[in-house]
Amino acid sequence: MNHCVLEVEVVEAPTLRYTQDNQTPIAEMTVRFDGLRAEDPPGELKVVGWGNLAQDLQNRVQVGQRLVVEGRLRMNTVPRQDGMKEKRAEFTLSRLHPVGAAASPSAPAAQPPAGKTTAAKPAAPVKAEPEPASWNSAPLVPDTDEIPF
Template sequence: MNHCVLEVEVIDAPTVRYTQDNQTPIAEMAVRFDPLREGDPPGELKVVGWGNLAQELQNRVQTGQRLLIEGRLRMNTMPRGDGMKEKRAEFTLARLHPIGAAATGAPPTGNPSA
């Protein structure tokens, strides 16, 4: 089973769009996480939330906020401008836990059975 937990910092605020067929909300945001070794650059990742979780991302998450995120990690193949293909990681969000000063003591958001 693919289940990941990451501590991240939001670098691009969530944006919401809707599917064409049934108007399901989809939120996307960019996050950064600390490297494993000193001297390495921080990692960056696209995070995607669906449905009610997308709305919560839009309403509760802002740039600079630190979060603990849970979900699934997958690799997408994307075409580049030079005709080559590039693999990029994408994180599908299942639960969201604000940490630090932004944490309000509210329960985690998301689908507990995801």
């Protein structure tokens, strides 16, 4: 099974195009994600969305926005100018989740109907930032020689 979940930052705005045969929308964008360790350089990846997801990418995603993307990862072989072939990763999007306070820049702010006023509500208490998740780096399979079958 091939299912990936990445937290990314949009580096290049989505571009929308359509297939020739049935005019299915396809959007492509470039994203950046952090390396596993602090000294690792960030990685870049092309993300492709099809159909309604393509239109959502075009309408709602902006450069600099942080997202959690879910989908499939695959390798494409592309020719280089020097005649050699190069493998590049491509991420086919299945779900998209905005991250942070600017999660939905296109959502309008809630406003009272024209001509009506509302009483100011007391501010809700500010919640503390949740503790970052800690990763268990222990191997999934115990380090024993016994085979259960």
